[in-house]
Amino acid sequence: MAEDGAEPLVETTQAAAGGSMERAAGKAGSAPVYLQLASLLREKIALHEWTPGSRIPSEHELMARFDISRGTARRAISELVDEGLLVQVRGSGTFVSERALSHPAGERPLSFGESLREQGKDFVTHVIEKRVVPAPADVAEHLRIQLGSPVLYLLRVRTVQGEPVICQEGWENLDECPGLEDADFSRETAFDAVERCSGRKITWSKVRYSAATAGERASVLGCSEYDPVLVLRQTIGLADATVIEQGLTWLRAGQEVAGTSVQDGWLPTSLAPELCGAERRRLSGLALDIRRAVVEFAHANPSLPFHLGGSLSAAEILAVLYGGVMRTGADGTPWEQRDRFVLSKGHASLALYPALLHAGLISNEDIERGLLGPNAVLFKHPRRDPARGIETSGGSLGMGLGYACGLAIAAQRKGLSSRVFCLLGDGECNEGSVWESAALAGHLGLAPLTVIVDVNGLQLDGPTAQILDTGSLAEKFRAFGFEAIEVDGHDVSALWSVLAPTHTRPRVVLAHTTKGKGLSFAENCVEWHDNKLSDELYAQALRELGREGSHA
Numbered sequence: 001m002a003e004d005g006a007e008p009l010v011e012t013t014q015a016a017a018g019g020s021m022e023r024a025a026g027k028a029g030s031a032p033v034y035l036q037l038a039s040l041l042r043e044k045i046a047l048h049e050w051t052p053g054s055r056i057p058s059e060h061e062l063m064a065r066f067d068i069s070r071g072t073a074r075r076a077i078s079e080l081v082d083e084g085l086l087v088q089v090r091g092s093g094t095f096v097s098e099r100a101l102s103h104p105a106g107e108r109p110l111s112f113g114e115s116l117r118e119q120g121k122d123f124v125t126h127v128i129e130k131r132v133v134p135a136p137a138d139v140a141e142h143l144r145i146q147l148g149s150p151v152l153y154l155l156r157v158r159t160v161q162g163e164p165v166i167c168q169e170g171w172e173n174l175d176e177c178p179g180l181e182d183a184d185f186s187r188e189t190a191f192d193a194v195e196r197c198s199g200r201k202i203t204w205s206k207v208r209y210s211a212a213t214a215g216e217r218a219s220v221l222g223c224s225e226y227d228p229v230l231v232l233r234q235t236i237g238l239a240d241a242t243v244i245e246q247g248l249t250w251l252r253a254g255q256e257v258a259g260t261s262v263q264d265g266w267l268p269t270s271l272a273p274e275l276c277g278a279e280r281r282r283l284s285g286l287a288l289d290i291r292r293a294v295v296e297f298a299h300a301n302p303s304l305p306f307h308l309g310g311s312l313s314a315a316e317i318l319a320v321l322y323g324g325v326m327r328t329g330a331d332g333t334p335w336e337q338r339d340r341f342v343l344s345k346g347h348a349s350l351a352l353y354p355a356l357l358h359a360g361l362i363s364n365e366d367i368e369r370g371l372l373g374p375n376a377v378l379f380k381h382p383r384r385d386p387a388r389g390i391e392t393s394g395g396s397l398g399m400g401l402g403y404a405c406g407l408a409i410a411a412q413r414k415g416l417s418s419r420v421f422c423l424l425g426d427g428e429c430n431e432g433s434v435w436e437s438a439a440l441a442g443h444l445g446l447a448p449l450t451v452i453v454d455v456n457g458l459q460l461d462g463p464t465a466q467i468l469d470t471g472s473l474a475e476k477f478r479a480f481g482f483e484a485i486e487v488d489g490h491d492v493s494a495l496w497s498v499l500a501p502t503h504t505r506p507r508v509v510l511a512h513t514t515k516g517k518g519l520s521f522a523e524n525c526v527e528w529h530d531n532k533l534s535d536e537l538y539a540q541a542l543r544e545l546g547r548e549g550s551h552a
Contacts, residue, residue, distance in 0.1 A: 042085065126156065126158075126186065133153045142235055165252055167250040169249075180194065223253070235247075286322075324500075345397065483507045485507065519540075
């Protein structure tokens with residue numbers, strides 16, 4: 001068959017097929033052939049037609065069965081090896097894994113209970129401890145709640161065939177999950193209980209892995225305190241960036257975790273080529289320069305409060321846009337054909353100006369005039385000045401997306417290839433005008449339009465989920481006809497991959513960030529939405545940004 005990914009995978013002989021495999025092949029659609037084959041093999045494992053430890057057909061057998069090349073068969077097998085579902089033994093063949101706790105890419109955050117359940121492993125959850133406690137300082141910081149707020153503390157052990165394999169300790173955000181303390185965690189996973197009590201879906205997790213000895217967890221894991229264990233530190237959250245759980249997981253020796261914890265919707269349908277190391281360092285360095293410039297702006301006017309938090313969170317976004325994604329008009333692009341940028345969250349102007357300076361749209365003299373007084377050409381809230389790359393005035397939130405829609409409509413009517421980028425804040429998405437504009441963009445199919453939402457979880461009055469819970473921003477934008485993608489807003493490679501490609505309908509990039517990023521005293525602190533920078537904190541900021549620069 002032609003291996004161009006345009007035809008469904010079909011076996012050449014029904015005798016070799018096996019019923020469920022043939023039926024699944026007929027539904028495989030137009031995905032690349034190796035992915036179709038990987039899906040069929042995965043189904044065999046999920047349905048327990050291939051049991052743990054059993055040998056699967058060889059590459060040669062798969063080639064004959066599906067009339068495919070060796071490279072296609074090998075790539076499909078490699079997909080499942082990477083997921084931990086298969087293991088390859090040199091000289092013996094490929095076998096269904098017996099040990100790995102598989103966590104396939106692109107499906108969901110990391111849930112051990114769900115992974116065990118999907119693999120058909122009978123496990124028992126023993127709840128060692130469950131009680132409501134005041135949130136300690138580190139837990140409060142991670143959950144973005146007040147120190148001492150009530151949280152649910154859980155300590156559980158999971159056993160497979162009577163042997164303990166996993167010990168889990170977690171602190172759950174009760175403010176977001178009323179009634180969670182009454183759940184029976186011996187019968188219900190924490191993920192399921194959280195989604196039931198919060199009424200929202202868990203969509204992301206951040207995991208750190210480290211090696212350690214069992215220590216005080218040895219007694220519940222049935223091992224020596226000096227035995228090696230794998231420790232996972234995991235932060236879990238909802239689609240609106242609300243953090244729902246801070247947890248620790250200990251895996252006894254002999255266990256594996258295979259795959260990734262990338263949630264569906266975080267991977268775009270089109271990707272730009274991956275950045276090389278030099279480009280990543282260059283853009284990260286530009287983001288650092290932007291943060292330093294933000295601090296300098298605030299220090300130059302110590303008697304006035306400035307919007308540091310939201311400016312610092314947007315540094316990587318602006319670095320990627322002005323560091324190479326956008327055709328600015330100062331780079332040789334004909335001025336009329338330049339890309340346009342609309343800063344709807346006008347409070348982040350302190351970060352915009354150094355990006356414009358890097359792009360050659362403003363000068364050092366413009367910056368030295370300051371943000372106040374009769375000589376100023378730049379201001380705390382931006383004023384429209386297209387010659388300097390400032391397409392619209394800002395400060396009144398909720399207005400930018402409508403203006404960006406107008407620019408995109410104009411580009412389409414003039415037959416220009418210009419793209420339009422609009423940066424919103426997640427708190428700004430409380431404004432009804434945002435959704436009126438989103439409805440228009442979706443209705444008109446404004447392909448030139450890319451919306452970026454700086455999802456830092458905080459606004460002027462507190463956490464966005466507490467002020468006005470917007471639920472899943474991704475689902476809302478999709479309802480209006482957008483392609484919605486979620487990324488780490490401080491990962492320049494991830495941002496580049498979704499901002500650089502063009503697309504055939506309006507796209508929204510939900511960039512999950514930390515408000516006040518880069519300054520320990522400002523990170524996740526609502527006070528730094530708009531605050532004064534003292535000489536003491538300025539000196540601390542320079543030290544911290546200098547240390548960050550040494551790692552760039």
